[in-house]
Amino acid sequence: MDATVKRKARSPKSARPPPLLAVEPVQESDGAHLELRIWLRLLSCATRIEKALNARLRKEFNTTLARFDLLAQLARKPEGASMSEVSDLLMVSNGAITALVQKLEADGLIHREVSSEDRRTFRLRLSQDGAKEFGRMARRHEEWVIALIGELSPVAQSDLLQHLTLLKRRLDKYT
Amino acid sequence: MDATVKRKARSPKSARPPPLLAVEPVQESDGAHLELRIWLRLLSCATRIEKALNARLRKEFNTTLARFDLLAQLARKPEGASMSEVSDLLMVSNGAITALVQKLEADGLIHREVSSEDRRTFRLRLSQDGAKEFGRMARRHEEWVIALIGELSPVAQSDLLQHLTLLKRRLDKYT
DNA sequence: CGATAATGGTTCATAATTGAAATATTATTG
DNA sequence: CAATAATATTTCAATTATGAACCATTATCG
Numbered sequence: 001m002d003a004t005v006k007r008k009a010r011s012p013k014s015a016r017p018p019p020l021l022a023v024e025p026v027q028e029s030d031g032a033h034l035e036l037r038i039w040l041r042l043l044s045c046a047t048r049i050e051k052a053l054n055a056r057l058r059k060e061f062n063t064t065l066a067r068f069d070l071l072a073q074l075a076r077k078p079e080g081a082s083m084s085e086v087s088d089l090l091m092v093s094n095g096a097i098t099a100l101v102q103k104l105e106a107d108g109l110i111h112r113e114v115s116s117e118d119r120r121t122f123r124l125r126l127s128q129d130g131a132k133e134f135g136r137m138a139r140r141h142e143e144w145v146i147a148l149i150g151e152l153s154p155v156a157q158s159d160l161l162q163h164l165t166l167l168k169r170r171l172d173k174y175t
Numbered sequence: 176m177d178a179t180v181k182r183k184a185r186s187p188k189s190a191r192p193p194p195l196l197a198v199e200p201v202q203e204s205d206g207a208h209l210e211l212r213i214w215l216r217l218l219s220c221a222t223r224i225e226k227a228l229n230a231r232l233r234k235e236f237n238t239t240l241a242r243f244d245l246l247a248q249l250a251r252k253p254e255g256a257s258m259s260e261v262s263d264l265l266m267v268s269n270g271a272i273t274a275l276v277q278k279l280e281a282d283g284l285i286h287r288e289v290s291s292e293d294r295r296t297f298r299l300r301l302s303q304d305g306a307k308e309f310g311r312m313a314r315r316h317e318e319w320v321i322a323l324i325g326e327l328s329p330v331a332q333s334d335l336l337q338h339l340t341l342l343k344r345r346l347d348k349y350t
Numbered sequence: 351c352g353a354t355a356a357t358g359g360t361t362c363a364t365a366a367t368t369g370a371a372a373t374a375t376t377a378t379t380g
Numbered sequence: 381c382a383a384t385a386a387t388a389t390t391t392c393a394a395t396t397a398t399g400a401a402c403c404a405t406t407a408t409c410g
Contacts, residue, residue, distance in 0.1 A: 034332045035324040036317055039224060041339035046221035047266055048346045049214060066396085084358060091222055093398050098360055100396095120358040120405050142211055149210040151345045152338070157209045160338040163331055164216035170326045171223045241366080259388060268368050273390055275366095295375045295388040 049148055056144055061137050066092070068141065070100055071126065071134040074110060080123035082115070109133055224323055231319055236312050241267070243316065245275055246301065246309040249285060255298035257290070284308055 054065045073089045074081060081089070087097045101124060104110045109130035115121045126134060152160065229240045248264045249256060256264070262272040276299060279285045284305035290296045301309065327335065 033317060033321060034329070034336060035321045038324055038332060038336050038339065039320045041336060041343055042217065042221050043225065044266070045339055045342050045346060046217050048343075048350055050218065051266070052350050064396090082358075091219075091226070094359065095361075095399075096397050118358080118406070122359080142208060145214045146208060146210045148346065148349060149213055149342065151349075152342060154209070156338055156341060157213060159334060160342070161209060161213050161216060163327070163335040163338065164213065164220055166331060167220050167324065167327060167335070168216055168223075171220060171323065174323060174326075175223055175227050239366090257388075269389065270369075270391075271367050293376070293388080297389080 049145075052148060053141065053144060057137065057141070060140060061133075063137070066090070066096075066100060067104060068134075068137055070097075070104065071109065071130060072138070074124055074126045075131065075134050075138070078125075080125040082121045082123065084121075086124060104130070224320075227323060228316065228319060232312065232316070235315060236308075238312070241265070241271075241275060242279060243309075243312055245272075245279065246284065246305060247313070249299055249301045250306065250309050250313070253300075255300040257296045257298065259296075261299060279305070 050065065057063050057065060057068055069090055070086060073086055083097050083101065084094065086101075087094050090097070092100075101110065101112060105112055109127055111125045111127050112122045113125075115123055149157065225240065232238050232240060232243055244265055245261060248261055258272050258276065259269065261276075262269050265272070267275075276285065276287060280287050284302055286300045286302050287297045288300075290298055324332070
């Protein structure tokens with residue numbers, strides 16, 4: 001689905017611009033710029049994986065990717081983190097974080113204590129229960145991700161990671 | 176932001192599993208599985224780009240990526256498409272498509288005619304106005320995407336596309 | 351010090367998305 | 381042909397995210 005739809009070769013109104021690189025095998029080479037096609041693929045891969053993970057988190061743990069991601073961020077910060085830190089990390093609005101945190105706290109998965117130095121801010125930490133529950137989820141989550149991506153050869157994976165890392169760096173500068 | 180947070184090397188409780196490939200230069204190698212890191216990068220790149228595009232579409236054309244994507248799908252299908260086809264293409268629920276289509280039709284950007292053979296389905300097509308407006312947006316959209324991704328070398332781009340295509344194929348089978 | 355700015359969070363109205371139930375039409379099959 | 385299943389779409393309640401206005405606290409600096 002998505003951009004991979006087979007196209008019945010339409011009226012060849014005007015010759016397509018030659019492909020920049022004639023590497024790709026099957027692919028609908030749409031004549032579109034490489035960048036555009038990368039973006040479409042990227043988006044479609046990401047949404048696919050995201051939906052799969054979300055569905056499974058829902059079914060197996062009755063939770064969402066947003067909650068899981070928040071827990072994951074806290075899990076890697078034993079010092080704790082403030083609301084806005086988390087908001088930045090997850091690239092999610094402050095308002096959303098407030099709601100998320102409220103629920104997670106109500107469920108006893110995280111603690112929230114007012115910072116002693118700055119009474120505007122909170123320090124969020126994983127609770128014991130939170131850490132345990134996150135552990136369970138993280139294991140399954142990892143299995144799922146490995147199942148989804150793991151069929152790529154180690155070399156392909158390593159390449160892909162490098163390219164994505166490069167792209168991310170550019171985006172960091174540019175956005 | 177995101178997974179790029181620097182980590183102060185914590186208590187090295189147990190030796191980390193050796194990296195599968197010792198290729199990556201700077202990167203916070205978290206000891207996490209390659210697949211997990213790919214997924215995190217992928218997600219963060221995708222959301223970054225998505226947010227950037229959405230913001231610009233909003234500012235410059237007062238529209239959204241969802242609307243734009245729907246128009247784009249119709250633009251590449253002069254024969255038209257049904258609601259569910261579009262719903263599949265965009266990986267968006269049927270309900271959402273109904274709403275989207277209603278607005279786009281109200282704005283005069285698309286036509287919607289009942290199919291003659293099957294009176295359950297509609298054929299959606301770009302209207303004249305829709306095609307023109309889409310053209311304008313598409314040009315800008317492409318510029319933005321090129322600006323965001325185009326700093327990668329052509330080789331890197333081509334590689335990236337190939338890997339994403341590979342990944343997408345696996346996902347197609349798996350999901 | 352005291353005024354003003356900046357920062358951290360919350361609230362709230364708005365918008366978008368989902369999934370399930372409902373409706374209408376077409377297909378199947380006994 | 382009638383009953384039942386399958387398909388295409390709509391409706392609707394529930395969930396979630398966004399961004400702007402707002403409150404409280406801390407920083408800045410004249």
